[in-house]
Amino acid sequence: MKRLSTFLLTMMALGYVYLYAPIISLIVFSFNKSRLVTVWGGFSTVWYARLFENTQILDAAWLSLRLALISATVATILGTMAGIALVRFGPFRGRTMLSGLISTPLVMPEVLTGVSTLMLFLLMAKWIGWPARRGFSTLLIAHITFSMTYVTTVITSRLSAIDISIEEAALDLGSTPWQVLRDITLPVISPAILSGWLLAFTISLDDVVITSFTNGPGYNTLPMLVWAKVRLGVTPDINALGSLIVAVVAIGVTVSSVVLTRNERRRERDIQAALLGDH
Amino acid sequence: MGDPDRQSPTPPGRASDRFISVRNVAKRFGSFTAVDGVSLDIGKGELFALLGSSGCGKTTLLRMLAGFEQPSSGQIFIDGEDMAGIAPYHRPVNMMFQSYALFPHMTVEKNIGYGLKHERMAKSERDDRVAAMLDLVQLRDFARRHPHQLSGGQRQRVALARALAKQPKLLLLDEPLGALDKKLREQTQFEIANIQYETGITFVVVTHDQEEAMTLASRIAIMDRGAIRQLDTPKNVYEFPGSRFVASFIGSVNLFDGELVRIDGDFADVAVPDLGITLRALRRGDLRGKGRLTCAFRPEKVHMSRQKPDGMGNTIQGVVLDFGYFGKDSLYRIKMATQALVRVNATNDLRAGDDEIVATWEDEVYLSIDPKAIMIFEDEA
Numbered sequence: 138m139k140r141l142s143t144f145l146l147t148m149m150a151l152g153y154v155y156l157y158a159p160i161i162s163l164i165v166f167s168f169n170k171s172r173l174v175t176v177w178g179g180f181s182t183v184w185y186a187r188l189f190e191n192t193q194i195l196d197a198a199w200l201s202l203r204l205a206l207i208s209a210t211v212a213t214i215l216g217t218m219a220g221i222a223l224v225r226f227g228p229f230r231g232r233t234m235l236s237g238l239i240s241t242p243l244v245m246p247e248v249l250t251g252v253s254t255l256m257l258f259l260l261m262a263k264w265i266g267w268p269a270r271r272g273f274s275t276l277l278i279a280h281i282t283f284s285m286t287y288v289t290t291v292i293t294s295r296l297s298a299i300d301i302s303i304e305e306a307a308l309d310l311g312s313t314p315w316q317v318l319r320d321i322t323l324p325v326i327s328p329a330i331l332s333g334w335l336l337a338f339t340i341s342l343d344d345v346v347i348t349s350f351t352n353g354p355g356y357n358t359l360p361m362l363v364w365a366k367v368r369l370g371v372t373p374d375i376n377a378l379g380s381l382i383v384a385v386v387a388i389g390v391t392v393s394s395v396v397l398t399r400n401e402r403r404r405e406r407d408i409q410a411a412l413l414g415d416h
Numbered sequence: 417m418g419d420p421d422r423q424s425p426t427p428p429g430r431a432s433d434r435f436i437s438v439r440n441v442a443k444r445f446g447s448f449t450a451v452d453g454v455s456l457d458i459g460k461g462e463l464f465a466l467l468g469s470s471g472c473g474k475t476t477l478l479r480m481l482a483g484f485e486q487p488s489s490g491q492i493f494i495d496g497e498d499m500a501g502i503a504p505y506h507r508p509v510n511m512m513f514q515s516y517a518l519f520p521h522m523t524v525e526k527n528i529g530y531g532l533k534h535e536r537m538a539k540s541e542r543d544d545r546v547a548a549m550l551d552l553v554q555l556r557d558f559a560r561r562h563p564h565q566l567s568g569g570q571r572q573r574v575a576l577a578r579a580l581a582k583q584p585k586l587l588l589l590d591e592p593l594g595a596l597d598k599k600l601r602e603q604t605q606f607e608i609a610n611i612q613y614e615t616g617i618t619f620v621v622v623t624h625d626q627e628e629a630m631t632l633a634s635r636i637a638i639m640d641r642g643a644i645r646q647l648d649t650p651k652n653v654y655e656f657p658g659s660r661f662v663a664s665f666i667g668s669v670n671l672f673d674g675e676l677v678r679i680d681g682d683f684a685d686v687a688v689p690d691l692g693i694t695l696r697a698l699r700r701g702d703l704r705g706k707g708r709l710t711c712a713f714r715p716e717k718v719h720m721s722r723q724k725p726d727g728m729g730n731t732i733q734g735v736v737l738d739f740g741y742f743g744k745d746s747l748y749r750i751k752m753a754t755q756a757l758v759r760v761n762a763t764n765d766l767r768a769g770d771d772e773i774v775a776t777w778e779d780e781v782y783l784s785i786d787p788k789a790i791m792i793f794e795d796e797a
Contacts, residue, residue, distance in 0.1 A: 306517035308504045309482060310531030310582065320530075324521045407565040 160383055167376035174371045184377040191374060194362060201342055201359040204273070208280035209337035215281070216288025216337070217330055221322070223289070224296040225304075242286045251350030254279045258351065271353035279351040280344065284337035291336060295329035296322075434493075435460035435618060436481075436586060441490030442642075443476050450476040452642035453490070463612050463619045465633035469665075470624060473642040478588050478622045482511045495585050505534075508585040514594055516575035518563040524574050525550065525559040531582045549577040552611060569600045576608070580615060589621045593628050605631050626666055630654070638662055660793040663712045670718075670758050674711045674792075679703065683787060686711050690756035696729050697790035710793045715747065716761035717789035722775060724782050731784040734758065736775050748775065750783060758783060 141149075167185070171178025188194060222229075223236055242250055258268055258275050268275050303325070307317040323330070345360045352361065363375055436458040443451040451473040458464045466474040479485045480492060483504035492499040494508060510531070519527050529546045537545075550556045553573035563571055572592070579587055592608060593601045609632055612619045623629050629636050630650040637647045645665075646658045657663035664671060674686040677694055684699040688711055695711055725731060734750035737757065741764075748760045760783060762775075775781050 300515050300517060302513045302515050302517040303519055305484060305504070306511070306513055306578075307519070307530070308484075309509070309511045310578070311505045311534035312530075313505055321519060325519075404564060407562075411565050411567045411570070 163376050164380045167380040169373055184373040188374045188377045197357050197359045197362040204276055204280060205338045205341040208277055208284055208341045209334050212281045212285040212337045213288050213330060213334040216285040216333060217292050219289045220292030220296055224293055239286055239289050242283045247346040250283060251347040255350040271351060272356050275351045279347050280341045283347060284340050287336045287340060288333035291329050291333040295326050299325055433459045435495060437493040439491040441487045441492060443485060444488045449642050454644055456637055456647060461616045461618055463632055463634050465621045465623060465629035465636045466639055467623055467626060467629040467636050468639035472639040474622045474639050478590060482509055482588055483507045510579040510582055510584040511588040512575045512579040512592055514590040516571050518571060518574055520563055523560050523562055527574055528578045528581050545581060549581050553577045568595055586618050589619060591623055592621060660710050663791060667714060669712045669714055672711045674709050676707055676709055686792060690754055691732050691752055692754050693732055695790055696787045697792050698788050700792055712791045713785050713789050715759040718760045719784045720760050720762055721782050725784050731782055733782055736777055736779045736781060
């Protein structure tokens with residue numbers, strides 16, 4: 138292999154430091170005995186124990202998790218339906234409006250989305266008496282609204298990439314449009330549906346801005362709680378929480394990339410073997 | 417050859433059974449007319465080809481037979497049944513797609529068996545049918561593979577087996593050999609013809625490749641700008657094209673403007689200024705009076721010699737401008753005294769090196785054309 142020049146090596150090291158130094162210091166200081174975040178007082182796991190005693194944090198984490206699970210699932214169902222309508226239904230009446238409305242939250246500042254969602258809830262409360270107070274359901278609606286956008290984008294790009302004639306072939310072989318959807322379209326786009334769901338889940342899990350406009354008293358999600366606590370100064374139990382999240386994410390990413398690489402390699406081998414079959 | 421009236425493009429007798437009948441069908445997309453009043457009949461068990469360049473409407477016609485498009489006007493009958501308003505999944509028609517359209521998440525046997533799920537059929541019977549199809553296309557050992565584990569030729573055979581599995585009344589094939597390389601193509605076209613013969617199913621093939629249409633089909637419809645220009649057997653389409661368009665579309669041809677001088681029994685004499693002579697040609701059945709004409713002859717129908725041939729009419733002299741050597745034959749371009757170029761195909765039936773027959777650059781040669789090999793067309797507007 139070619140040897141890298143000193144300049145390139147330095148730049149690479151700086152790049153990694155820039156990306157990972159904050160995360161590593163977070164993890165290191167989560168094992169700090171001292172209460173002061175910036176002073177090393179010896180190794181300890183006390184903050185992890187403290188974290189699991191803190192019901193406020195646990196409640197917030199549980200709320201965030203429930204919210205992310207439900208909103209990602211609903212957003213994936215709605216987003217998939219919208220994506221299929223946009224790509225497969227041809228030029229129907231209102232198509233341009235639908236595609237515009239769906240992509241608006243992508244480009245709109247989150248603050249605006251938050252404010253307008255809040256105003257909608259206030260007006261609804263005034264006119265139809267619901268929601269009387271903001272809480273889980275308003276949070277859920279807001280999260281579904283903006284994460285659906287991302288799901289639709291993922292589904293549309295996947296659907297436009299697959300050959301429409303496989304769906305026509307299924308119709309031709311006697312399947313009704315619903316059977317085609319069940320047997321062909323959904324299985325073929327399932328990787329996109331899964332990544333759409335993961336995207337929606339992540340976005341919901343770490344949203345602060347829109348959440349802070351649409352939540353009610355007693356409904357603090359994890360990012361909101363962290364945000365509120367940090368304003369009073371960083372405490373080591375937040376470091377512990379952060380380290381746990383980093384660990385979960387790192388394990389998830391590693392496992393999925395190992396699986397993906399292995400599948401990709403097997404696929405390439407198959408294709409190579411198949412090409413030899415012709416001659 | 418012989419009978420001059422044979423030139424009129426009447427379809428042979430088989431079509432009379434009208435198993436598939438297309439009646440004055442048109443398809444418009446907005447202001448664009450893709451198919452413009454096409455009528456044709458296809459016999460049961462026939463292997464029929466729709467031939468034309470891209471955008472001629474052949475694929476739209478095929479999609480109307482499959483039910484993916486509805487005609488703007490006109491009717492389509494399959495086995496006597498009007499297909500108007502009948503969805504693709506209710507038609508006794510299956511299609512082999514140009515891209516093969518195999519279901520990527522299903523194995524070969526699942527792909528082939530997919531259409532059978534919708535038939536009232538015992539599982540054992542279904543399995544038997546899939547096995548029979550796998551045998552038919554010689555893919556028994558590949559039943560458990562996924563499409564991405566197959567070569568192009570194998571995928572093509574899976575697509576064919578899947579479309580045949582339901583034993584449709586009509587099988588549509590969209591550019592069936594388009595994605596295969598040249599060697600495989602030749603082998604596959606005979607396979608398709610054999611399978612058609614064995615199953616007895618009516619095949620309609622859409623293609624832009626004239627060789628594919630000629631070797632596969634019993635009859636060919638040549639389409640251009642949404643209309644059928646000629647419908648005939650491969651041999652008649654080549655030997656007796658009905659128009660200048662068809663003559664130049666199928667194979668290669670020398671075309672010259674001319675003027676009718678006189679009609680002499682079965683022959684017509686046409687003055688061709690570009691060649692500097694009056695050509696004697698077989699008279700078309702419907703040719704009357706005088707007027708401007710197009711004379712056409714195929715490069716391989718021209719006899720080329722270095723000595724002046726005796727006793728033959730239609731002889732012209734020229735100089736070899738250049739030639740391309742293709743192995744089994746060579747294509748010469750001969751320059752006339754009038755500067756016009758005539759293309760001549762000469763079969764290399766002797767080993768090269770025999771200077772006696774192979775003409776080379778600057779050689780003076782004589783070209784003679786049998787009157788029966790000259791086609792004449794009245795000019796199209």
